[in-house]
Amino acid sequence: MSALLPIAGTAQVRRYARDLFRRNPRALGIMVGLHVLAALAGLVGPRLLGDLVESIQHSKGVEAIDRLAAWIAGFVVLQAVLTRFAHLASARLGERVLADLREEFVERVLALPLSTVERAGSGDLLTRTTRDVDALSRCVRLAVPETLIAVITGILVLVAMVLVSPVLALALLVAVPVLVIGTRWYLKRAPEAYLKQNATYSTVTDGLAETVEGARTVDSLRREQQRIDRTDTDLHRTWLAEKYTLFLRTVWFPVVEVGYVLPVVAALLVGGALYLNGEVTLGQYTAAVVYAQMLIDPVDRLLSWLDELQVGTASLARLLGVAEGEPERSAAEVPVPAGTGIEVRGVRFAYVAGREVLHGIDLTLTPGERLAIVGPSGAGKSTLGRLLAGVHQPTAGTITVGGVSLDDLPLDRLRTEVALVSQEHHVFIGTVRENVAMVRPGVGEDEVRAALAAVNALDWSLTLPGGLDTEVGAGGHPLSSAQAQQIALARLVLADPHTLVLDEATSLLDPRAARDLERSLAAVLHGRTVVAIAHRLFSAHDADRVAVVEDGRITELGSHDELVAANGPYAALWRSWHGERTPADRGETSADLIADHKGARATGAASF
Known part of the structure; x- marks a missing residue:
């Protein structure tokens, strides 16, 4: 099972949530102000209703009663209008906050190191970008404003009831123990x-x-049944998790419902007793009971949306956790390499703790050098290449460029130093021009054309239906594998890294497309440091040096001719790749073997 991405802590979630709303002080002030006015307008009605009851009790006349009824109707209409605009203000603020959060989340995702995404797997990231974002969207747009409304309304109702009768207001305290104990029990387990x-x-x-x-x-x-069983197991775990959260709600909600009824019952009983004793008027009694009834709505709204807030908080913690452990650096803190040479010292690496893939690698790359890394399958060649490209970080040892550790370079700066080129490539939805220029937004037309020309892609791209403005990618104009790879290489020309790590960039193409692409590669590689992970040994033939990796160690290092003459592991790989017998079997010397390879080179052996 993949290791899930980190989850942010409670303090970080609260701090981030506060900061999100503080960025919009004016919108927040308008929203709160409208809700306060709406709540105040709603509180006038019960007080006037109490006066209306007293007017009827004391027979103050139809005119006074009509006037009070008109005022009550007016405040009801005013509350409705203010509530409408308050909800609109809440929606606007919620959408603005949600937009900020989504943009920041995308930035966090795109800043993730590739190794982090690979360790976590696509499922966790996809769930965070879909289900968690949707849950948080509902929380920000609905739960947060509704909770805020409930808090404001509840406080104002309590104040109004105290003003009507402090003694009757005390009757509301009967619900506090029930609500506090039940809610604390729930909140202790829900997050x-x-x-x-x-x-x-x-x-x-x-x-x-x-x-x-x-x-x-x-x-x-x-393996269909095995995958079905795996899915059934995963769904069963999901069912158990949902069953537990449902259990929490089925315990908490009934307790809360009891807490709603108690204040009204207490207000009726205590208020009735006080009225009979002449300590409160009928108007006060009526208003207090109505206020107690009114208090049910904000408390119910608060506790009901509290469950949604728990879901939203959990989603926000997962979204913030995407970039957990990736500290941001200011421009002043980013070190500047003093050169383009790469030094590998004592590097060890393990995908799983306790199971090393690489053991104590030492290597020096001089600027402009062409190094081929060869070895049997599973020896650690691709892993070493990904370490050199900064995709993974060593578990021990250091890899530096110009004296600066690759770990200390932010991703955007790292890719101007070292880039990995593999057989995997991607064409994004957009025009050909946008696909090429994405590595340097705002780059001029001439530079885009020059980059395409450098990889022999300008001619065919201009013949597309819309030229460089042709829409490509999913649903757009289809490109062949070779054309898509050329687009990827054109991006590299614009990115202009001084070191390229090639992990069989042409291995998935047919021979003709591979030859065309190798000619394109030659333009990109000119003058750069090149590390070629050679699964097919012809890539090592013309390298300046060849590093042989066996069982996670560099066992040989030298030129092709030197290693063939040494008649060691590389020579054995070379003979095996050509289907040759050993020199001793054929009565050949090392010098004869070198001469044969020089002859092959003269006849145009493939190179990088």
């Missing part, structure tokens, strides 16, 4: 329960994504 529930959603999404992406493999190996 962790909802975090666990959301994590199970990530596991389900992760398993489904793996099944869909590997559908052909599942079918060819007849």
Whole structure:
């Protein structure tokens, strides 16, 4: 199972939530002000109703009664109008806050190191970008404003009741123990329960994504039932998590319902007794009972949306946790490499603790050098390449460029120093021009054309239906694999890294497309430091040096001719790749073998 991305702490969530709303002080002030006015308008009605009852009791005349009834109707209409505009203000603020949060989340996701995403798997990230964002959207747009409204209304109702009769207001305290104890019991368990529930959603999404992406493999190996069992297990865990949160609600909600009824009952009983004793008027008694009844709505709204706030808080913690542990640096703190040479010292790496893949790698790359990394499958070649490109960080040792550790360089700066080129490439939805220029927004037309020309892609891109403005990507004009890779290489030309790590960038293409793409690569590689992960040994033939990786260690390092002459592991790989017998079997010397390879080079052997 993939390791889930981190989750932000409670203090960080609260601080971030406060900061989000503080960025919009004017909108927040308008929203709160409108809700206060709406609540005040609603509080006038019960007080006037009490006066109306007393007017009828004392027979003050139809005219006075009509006047009070008109005032009550007027305040009801005023409350309705103010409530409408208050809700509009809440919606505007909620959408603005939600937009800020979504934009920041996208920035956090795009700033994640690739190694972090790979460790977590796509399921957790997809769940956070879909389900958690949706849950938080509902929380910000509805739960937060509704809760704020409930708090404001509840406070004003309590104040109004105290003004009517402090003694009757004390009757409301009967509900406090029930509500406090029940709510504390719920809040003690709910945050962790909802975090666990959301994590199970990530596991389900992760398993489904793996099944869909590997559908052909599942079918060819007849592993359908295994994947079904995995999904059933994941769904069962989700059901258990949801069952527990439902249990929390089924205990808490009935307790809360009892807490609603108690204040009204207390107000009726205590108020009735006080009225009979002549300590309060009938008007005060009526107003107090209505206020007690009015208090049910804000308390009910507050506690009902409190459950939604728990869901939203859990989602916000997961969204903020995406960038947890990735400290931001100011421009002044970013170190500047003093050169382009790369030094690897004592590097060790393990994907899983206690199971090292690389053991004590030492290597020096001089600017402009072409290094080929070769070795048997599973030896650690690609892992070493990804470390050199800064995709992964060593578990021990250092990798520096110009004397600065790759770990100390922010991602945008790192990619101007070292870039990884693999057979995987992506065409984004947009025009050809946008796809190329995305690495340097605002770059001029001439530079985009020059980058395409450098990889032999300008001619065919200009023949597209809309030229460089042709829409490509999903739903757009289709591009071949070779054309898509050329677009990716054109981006590299604009990014202009001084070091490139090539992990068989042409291995998935047919021979003709591969040859065309290798000619394009030659333009990109000119004058740069190149590290080629050579799964096919012809890439090592013309390298300045060849590093042989076996069992996570560099066992040989030298030029092609030197390693062939040494008749060690590289020479054995070379002979095996050519299907040759050993020199001793054929009666050849190392010098004969070198001569054969020089002849092959003269006839145009493939190179990088």
